[in-house]
């Protein structure tokens with residue numbers, strides 16, 4: 401397995417690896433058709449095995465405090481994507497990507513990494529095993545169908561009828577929200593001090 405910097409000709413392999421990697425997670429329907437581009441510089445790594453991309457890591461990082469990360473002081477990096485193809489998991493590919501990513505992050509004088517993920521316990525286990533701590537959370541709420549939308553979401557445009565909606569909930573009535581709507585995810589912030 402080789403870890404190297406992402407190059408533009410990797411895009412198709414990157415997109416395929418990402419789609420497959422997220423299929424069995426709470427982000428299953430967050431499909432990208434193109435590789436994300438960042439406003440700020442980014443550490444973009446891929447893991448190659450059997451001639452294909454089997455793992456990826458994207459860390460967008462700050463040149464100026466407070467421009468990318470949601471919390472903390474000094475310069476930080478945000479992990480927007482870390483993923484390993486399902487057939488290549490639990491072989492330390494993600495840990496190796498992170499190790500290399502951290503090495504490059506330290507060179508850029510970053511003092512921490514931040515990552516947000518949903519409620520997949522095994523993914524939390526991976527973050528914790530790799531030195532991250534849970535520091536914050538809010539809810540991702542999907543509202544679907546008339547019963548869930550009625551009284552909560554409406555349109556001011558005539559003849560425009562919302563049929564589904566996605567919302568962030570940052571209040572202190574999380575249990576209530578979870579009871580009220582069928583699809584609700586905890587979105588959890590992990591942080592690692594470098």
Ligand SMILES: CC(C)(COP(=O)(O)OP(=O)(O)OC[C@H]1O[C@@H](n2cnc3c(N)ncnc32)[C@H](O)[C@@H]1OP(=O)(O)O)[C@@H](O)C(=O)NCCC(=O)NCCS
Pocket residue numbers: 421422425480481482483484485488489490491492493494495496516517518520522523525526529
């Ligand atoms: C999280 C993820 C990147 C880990 O990749 P990986 O290369 O398999 O991870 P590593 O081999 O470095 O680490 C494996 C360790 O992580 C934890 N872990 C990973 N998958 C696990 C699972 N299915 N069940 C339990 N623990 C698991 C365990 O501690 C495991 O160690 P072990 O095998 O000795 O028990 C990968 O599972 C993945 O792509 N998940 C989907 C994408 C995602 O949710 N990304 C993060 C949100 S952005």
